[in-house]
Amino acid sequence: MEGAGLPGEGGMIRITRKVEFSAAHFYHNPALSAEENRRVFGKCNNPHGHGHNYVLEVTIAGEPDPKTGMVLDLKELKDILQQEVVELMDHRNLNHEVPELAGKIPTCENIAAVIWQLLEPRITKGKLDRVRLYESPDLFADCTAETNGAGPRA
């Protein structure tokens, strides 16, 4: 066997791993009055918080290694997601227990951006292509590299 990889003809492979975590949050901007907070954030402003089962899909793009046939071993990606995201956010209150989100309103957009920043330096085989965070099946945020020609264009 010459190698485990087939020639790619200039194409690109994307691999995606999914992981779930459950967390509590609420939306509140201390710069706004209590009344404005209620108006802007509605029921998400309840100070007792509420929770979601978040579903995180992380996509890595790259060329398969000719020796292994893999862009990145999914086991390796699973471990990175466990260390960087699940251990940090699972069964936590995102407003109070996650320093990376301190001073930020823990919206789907902001959490996805923080996850991108946590994961990007950890991906050394292939490139982080997309972070998709579902707050519910009907709402998700996507984070992509702006300069990535394969991602949505600005």
Place this chain on the structure above:
Amino acid sequence: MKLTLTRRYKFAASHRLHNPELSEQENRALYGKCNSPYGHGHNYLVEVTMTGPVDAATGMITNLGELDPFVQREVVDAFDYRYLNEEVPQFQAVVPTTENLCREIFRRLKKYRAARLERIRIEETGKNSFEYSEEMA
């Protein structure tokens, strides 16, 4: 890094694929059972993707308190439990394929001011989906 926010909406509607410029036989050959004169229906699932800067005061690209009623008014109220061919004016002259539905929904939602509409994706059934965006190929 670039962020988008996607929200899913649902509506149920009936339609019929029929091009009046073609003969009955050609319509049947082209559209098959979708050409049935009495129409048929689907549970449509629409994904609306918005992009733009994240507002520092809210942490949001757009507030769902604003987006939801807009989509409800522009799309769900106009399409839900309707016969698309007859009850949506744009489909009196255009065949209501899901490709055309994507374009029509994009046109309706493009006027949203609080964020920029990036993409419309529609699942006509769990087995097929269609996307429309204005990005350059």
